[in-house]
Amino acid sequence: MTTKIKVDGTTYEVTVDDKTPLLWVLRDHLNLTGTKYGCGVAQCGACTVLVGGKAVRSCATFLDEIGDKEIMTIANTTDPLLKKVQEAWVEEDVPQCGYCQSGQIMNATGLLKANSNPTEEEIIAEMNGNICRCGTYNRIKNAIKKINAGA
Amino acid sequence: MGLSRRTFLKTTTLATSAFVIGFYLPSTARAEEDSKGAIALQPNAFIQIDPDNTITFLMGQAEMGQGTYTAMAMSIADELDADWDAVRFKASEVKPVYNSVFGPFMLTAGSTSMSTKHLEMRKIGAAVNAMLKTAAAQRWNTDLSNVKTTKSQAINIKTGAKLTYGELVSDIKTMSVPEYPKLKDLKDCELIGKPTKRHPSEAWAKVTGKAEYGVDVRMDNLKYAAVLHPAVFGSKIVSFDPSEALKRNGILKVKQIPGGIAVIAEHWFQAKEALNHISVVWDKGTFASISTADLKKEYSDLLKKPGASMRKDGNSAKAFKEAHSIISAEYEFPFLAHAPMEPLNCTVHHTGTTAKMWTGGQMQTTYRDDCANILGIKPEAVEYHNTLLGGGFGRRGAANSDYINDAVFTAKDEEWPIMTLWTREDDIRMGNYRPMYKNKARVALNRFGDITAFEATVVGQPVVKDTILGFLFKDGVDWAQWDGLTDHPYSITNHDMQSHSPSSPIPALWWRSVGHTQTAPMVEGIVDEAAHKAGVDPIAYRISMLDDLRCIKLLVDVKRISDWNNRKKEKNVGYGVALVKSFGSLVAQVAKVRVTDNDFKVEKVWCSVDCGFAVNPLNVENQMISGINFGLAPTKYSEITIKNGEAEQNNFYDYLVTRISDAPDIQVSIVNSGEKIGGIGETAVPPIFPAVANAIFDATGKRYHSLPIKIS
Numbered sequence: 001m002t003t004k005i006k007v008d009g010t011t012y013e014v015t016v017d018d019k020t021p022l023l024w025v026l027r028d029h030l031n032l033t034g035t036k037y038g039c040g041v042a043q044c045g046a047c048t049v050l051v052g053g054k055a056v057r058s059c060a061t062f063l064d065e066i067g068d069k070e071i072m073t074i075a076n077t078t079d080p081l082l083k084k085v086q087e088a089w090v091e092e093d094v095p096q097c098g099y100c101q102s103g104q105i106m107n108a109t110g111l112l113k114a115n116s117n118p119t120e121e122e123i124i125a126e127m128n129g130n131i132c133r134c135g136t137y138n139r140i141k142n143a144i145k146k147i148n149a150g151a
Numbered sequence: 152m153g154l155s156r157r158t159f160l161k162t163t164t165l166a167t168s169a170f171v172i173g174f175y176l177p178s179t180a181r182a183e184e185d186s187k188g189a190i191a192l193q194p195n196a197f198i199q200i201d202p203d204n205t206i207t208f209l210m211g212q213a214e215m216g217q218g219t220y221t222a223m224a225m226s227i228a229d230e231l232d233a234d235w236d237a238v239r240f241k242a243s244e245v246k247p248v249y250n251s252v253f254g255p256f257m258l259t260a261g262s263t264s265m266s267t268k269h270l271e272m273r274k275i276g277a278a279v280n281a282m283l284k285t286a287a288a289q290r291w292n293t294d295l296s297n298v299k300t301t302k303s304q305a306i307n308i309k310t311g312a313k314l315t316y317g318e319l320v321s322d323i324k325t326m327s328v329p330e331y332p333k334l335k336d337l338k339d340c341e342l343i344g345k346p347t348k349r350h351p352s353e354a355w356a357k358v359t360g361k362a363e364y365g366v367d368v369r370m371d372n373l374k375y376a377a378v379l380h381p382a383v384f385g386s387k388i389v390s391f392d393p394s395e396a397l398k399r400n401g402i403l404k405v406k407q408i409p410g411g412i413a414v415i416a417e418h419w420f421q422a423k424e425a426l427n428h429i430s431v432v433w434d435k436g437t438f439a440s441i442s443t444a445d446l447k448k449e450y451s452d453l454l455k456k457p458g459a460s461m462r463k464d465g466n467s468a469k470a471f472k473e474a475h476s477i478i479s480a481e482y483e484f485p486f487l488a489h490a491p492m493e494p495l496n497c498t499v500h501h502t503g504t505t506a507k508m509w510t511g512g513q514m515q516t517t518y519r520d521d522c523a524n525i526l527g528i529k530p531e532a533v534e535y536h537n538t539l540l541g542g543g544f545g546r547r548g549a550a551n552s553d554y555i556n557d558a559v560f561t562a563k564d565e566e567w568p569i570m571t572l573w574t575r576e577d578d579i580r581m582g583n584y585r586p587m588y589k590n591k592a593r594v595a596l597n598r599f600g601d602i603t604a605f606e607a608t609v610v611g612q613p614v615v616k617d618t619i620l621g622f623l624f625k626d627g628v629d630w631a632q633w634d635g636l637t638d639h640p641y642s643i644t645n646h647d648m649q650s651h652s653p654s655s656p657i658p659a660l661w662w663r664s665v666g667h668t669q670t671a672p673m674v675e676g677i678v679d680e681a682a683h684k685a686g687v688d689p690i691a692y693r694i695s696m697l698d699d700l701r702c703i704k705l706l707v708d709v710k711r712i713s714d715w716n717n718r719k720k721e722k723n724v725g726y727g728v729a730l731v732k733s734f735g736s737l738v739a740q741v742a743k744v745r746v747t748d749n750d751f752k753v754e755k756v757w758c759s760v761d762c763g764f765a766v767n768p769l770n771v772e773n774q775m776i777s778g779i780n781f782g783l784a785p786t787k788y789s790e791i792t793i794k795n796g797e798a799e800q801n802n803f804y805d806y807l808v809t810r811i812s813d814a815p816d817i818q819v820s821i822v823n824s825g826e827k828i829g830g831i832g833e834t835a836v837p838p839i840f841p842a843v844a845n846a847i848f849d850a851t852g853k854r855y856h857s858l859p860i861k862i863s
Contacts, residue, residue, distance in 0.1 A: 017400050017421065024420040028375065033367035034360020036541070038492050039575040043803035046492055074360035086358040093348045093769060096777060097216030098357030099364060099492040099541030127811045131803060133492050133542050134216045135780025137814035139773070 003063045007032065008076040014063075022066065023047045023058040026073065034074040034102050038131070045130030048103035048110070049073045055110030057129075072109075074102035082109050084147050092143040096134035104130050108144050116149035196248040197227060197275050199241075204303055204317030206231075207239045211249025212268065213259040213513050214240075214353070215491075215543030216777070217832035218770035221350045225342040225767060226269050230276030230335060233316075234302040235342060239352055242537040245519045245530075256516035256619055260548050260661065262734035262830020265766050269828055273343070277332035279323075286322035287314050346769035364541045365496045365511040366572060373498070374403060374567040375419035378557050379412040379426045380577055383439045383796035385656025388412065389432040396425040403567075405429065408560035410553065415561065419572055438656050439796040443587075446793065447483070449653060450589035450610040454481075458608055458649035459627035462637035465645030470604030471595045478680045479593035483857040484611075484669050485790035486584035486798075487662055488806060493541020494578050497558035500568035505532045507568070510555065511540035513548030517619060521552045525559040544781070545661040549583050550618035553658070579806050580798040584791055585662030586611040586631070588669045592677050595645075600685025602696060604645035607636055607673060612659040613652045614666075627652065634666030635837065639674045640732055641696045657793070663781060667733045667837035675729040675841030676856060679848070689728050689845065690715060701824055705739045705761050706730055712820045713741040713757035723747065724754075727845025729838035735829030736762040740779070740838040742815070744846035749862045751850075753783060753815040753843055758835060760819065763826040771831050772819040778835025779817055784808040785858050786843050 002015045007030065014029050021040075026032045026049070035058055038046030042057040049058045052069035076082055085105050095101045104127070111118060111126040118126065123144050132140070199207040208227055214220040220240050228235055243249050251258035252267045280300060287305035288295045297309050304315045337344055348354065356362035381387070391412055393405035401421035405414050412429055416422035471477060497510035499522065506526055512518045519535040526533075540547050549555070558571035573581070588611035595604040613629035615621060623630035632650040662668060682692030690710050697703050709728065710716070718726050723746045730739040743755040758775045765771045788807035792799045800806040844855050847862070855862075 020418075020420055024418060028418045028420065031369050033363075033369065036364075036492070037366065037494060037572075039803050041575075041802055041804065044492070044575075074358075086355075089358045090348070090351065090354045093354070093773060095349065095354055095357040096218070096773065097214075097492065097540060097542045098353075098362055101357055102360045105358060124812050131492065131808055131810060133490060133544070133781065133808065135777045135783075135809060135814065136773075137780060137809075137811040138776050138817055140811065141814075 001063070005063065005066060005071060007071045008073055009078060016063070019062060021059050022049070022061040022063065022071070025063065026058060032073060032075055036099055036102050038100065038103070044100070045107055046100050046103040048106040048130065050106060050110050053110070053113050055107045074106055079109070081112060081149060084149070085109050085112065088143040088147045092139045092146065094136050094139040094143050096136055100130065100132045104132065104140055108140070112144070112147060112149040118144065120145070196243065196246060197272065198231065198279055200316050200320045202317045202320060204315040205239065206233050206237065206303055206316065207241050209241055209243040211243045211257055212264045213511065213515070213537060213540055213543065213547070215259070215511070215513070215540035215547065217774060218349060218767065219259065219264045220353055221347065222265055222767050222770060223268065223272055224350055225347055226272035227276035229340050229342040230273045231280045232300040232302070236351055237303065238350070240350065245515045245535045250516070254619060256514065258548070258619070259513045259543070260545065262832045262834060266735055266828045266830055269766055273334055274332060277334050278329050281329045281332045282323040282326050283316055283319050285326065286319040289322065290314060290319070343766055344764070344768070347767050348769060363538050364493050365498065365509060365538045366493055366541070368498045368509040368538065368570065370568055372567050374415050374417065374569045375422055376413045376415045376561045376569050376571040377419060377422040377426055377574065378408070378410060378561070378571060378577070379414070379429055379431065380581055381411060381433060382580065383433070383435045384582060385438045386433050386435040386796070389434050391429055391431040393429050395428040399425050399428065404565070406561070408557060410557040410560065413557070413561040413571065415565070415569060419570070423574060435796065436656070441796050442794045443792045446587060446655070447589060453610045453651040453653060454589060454591055454608055456651070458651040461609070461628050461633045461648040461650050462646045463648070465604065467604045467606055467645040467647040470645040471606070474595035474603065475598040476596045476684060477593055478596070478677060478684060479591065480677060480680070480854070480856045482588070482590040482592070482673055484588040484672070485792060485858070486587045486657065487785055487789055488579050488584055488791055489544040489546035489662055490578060490806060490808060491540070491542025491544055491546050494573050494575055495546070495554035496570060496572040497555050498568060498570040499558050499562035501526055501562050501564060504528050505534070507534040507536070508559070509536040509538060510558070511538045511547055512555070513540070513543050513545070514619070518552060518555045521555055522559045525556065526563055544663040545665070546583060548661065550660060551583065551658050553581060553583060575802050579791070579800050579802060582658040583660040584657060585668055586614065586659040590669065590673055592673050594677050594681055596681055596684060600681065600687060602641065602643050602678070602681050605639070605643045606647045608648070609633070609636065609650040609669065610653060611669065612654060612657070614659050614661050616652070631661065631666035633670070635670035635731065635733060636666070636674060640699050640702050640730070641678065642698050664733060664833040664836040667731060668785070668840070671729065671731045671837035672840040672844060672858060675731065675838065676844055676854070679727070679841065679845045680854065693728070693730060701737060701761060701826065702730060702732070704824070705737050705759050705822060708820055708822050709739040709741050709757055709759040712759060712818060715741065723850055725846040725848065725850025727842045727847070727849055729842040729845065731837040733830070733834050733837055735827060736760060736831060736834045738775070738834045738838050740842040742839065742842035742846045744843055744850060746847060746850045746862060751787070751847060751860070751862055753813070755816045755818070756839065756842070758817060758819045759822060760834065761822040761824045761826070762829040762831050762834070764823055764828050765821050766828065768821050771821055774831045775819045775835040776817050778833065779839050780809045780814050782836040782839035783813055783843070786840050787813065787859050790859055
């Protein structure tokens, strides 16, 4: 199947088998390796990207579900909110091994797009699907709280 | 002789220098490149200074999240007076100069990077700095005292003239290396000992998705492989039919390898999906009838028998006979998977008599040599590239090289470079677990409540036996069985401690903090029980049982930061303490736990750490947070159980780990005792198990000896 998808402002024409998850289209067909494989079953959040501004698990998202909605990944360089989240992550010294952080950052960006001033409870509820084996959760909470998403 | 001037210089250096280990021996290929002027001077194996003043630190230690790149770089950069923000990191080649203190191989394990390499890194930075200063003084024809260095440049303090390190680098090629360079006084250090965020180059790569892990390696004509592994440990393939798999899109080849059946495809998802279309006849072997209950039975039987002696002193039998009271307990700890976030992978390109490989590994030399052995070529013919590691926790130091071997056998004799990537299910189900343990311990108390004797028996598969750390298996006893138990810090005069080493087809492996994962819950659990029996406050009791002033001071510190004496008594809330010495450091923790119905929540952890000297206090704090959250997983959730010879767990839906909702508030206090530098990557893990169990006792009056803790 040949489909057009728009990723971080660039339109790609991809020819992939039906039922190839978006994660592998990004990683192996387009070589956009910033989005990570962690579990393949939407349990860890490492593959999180935004589709139409909403956080989704790309390992369990298929091209026919995306339609003409734009895909935003960790490699996006133009989204001001994503930039703020990335800056907060560096400022708070969040990343350790760093592998899950693409997904953490995209999930946080999705959260802040929908809710610019989340409470601690909302942060925990929204971020609970993203596993970090290095246990950087405390720093992640601090980073999200510091982001002024409204400005 | 045919020695170039540079090679001669190096040779001379090697013969006379105190840091032989620091100096680079050019390979033939490199020397050839060098004669063409293609590569910049490497004053040694750790610092590369390019003429454009780009300074790159070559890292022999693997960065898996523990902050080693930043800490190693701080150690060099401070002495070198390098421009911190501008330095760059690069994983080193496999060379003896990067070997660990444990043997002739590179190794990132045991929380040893800083404790064994910090001083060496400083000396190297200082030596190169001295050479650059001398070169600048010669250029300016001035006295050395007129030259100062800062931010990768030399400054003539008389004239204000400046020269970058890059401009000076050609001059130091002909210079001999100072043997005893003067190190900075700690008070003059700008980085060492100061809270320093992860180096911006690494941090920004990791928040923008540009950081390269093994799974991100890409090259022309790269193909991907998935492997069908046996589900039953120890089972073998009798026959298989790949015909359906081969009909599928993108499938290039299906081949049997020692680890299973590899499917090579244009894209990984194609390979992975094709695994479901291979029919295999297995010889499941004898383990197919074994389940966790059978192993527990076997271990229980062993517990009753005399084992290999781990420690015997005094007269334990007599002490128990004369005891005023005795506390005894049995402990069960399950197999644990490491589950690093990046699934295991390795990319290999076999090109006849040479090969290239890319992976994130904790044992670079071993993996390169494995690759060479399998391909039947010389180790030097393998070009090994270490990437960043998406978590390690010991798993990327697999003693049996399982994921490396899969990749090498898959790529052997193939025309393409091939990335062999495991699924998360492979990672959870393929073993190399922290062993399952069934232990018992008992202590004798005199009428004052002091512990007079300590007996323990540990039953669990050995971890270091027959590995590159095999020297730590002695007299039938494995390091992972005794570490933290036989060398507990308490003043007890009579001991009888033994171990048994059962075997099974399940490979066992070191897991973040290794033996302490089973010894800390025993030692700090039973000491807490003794305190309760004695009717003494658990911190005061520990202090009364300790001689080691460092331990006492740390307990006093954690008592202070947790405001222990004023801890708030609430219904169903408990506080527990634990102190563990591991990897040369001490960590004391107080956990506050709230118990509800059949659940508990660790609300707050106060953590005091004495690692001698904190090279990077911010990273020490980060590693304490990391270790606590990591350790909470097996305290509360994680376990691998066996049914009919297979792991019962598959993925993060049934192998549960700590999530953000589980993460407690954590307060860290660093005590710089000035003792020898200890490790930091693993040391926060062990105390959290007993601190939480002790807190649950405080809340409920019930002792939980086994992990994970299931409130009943």
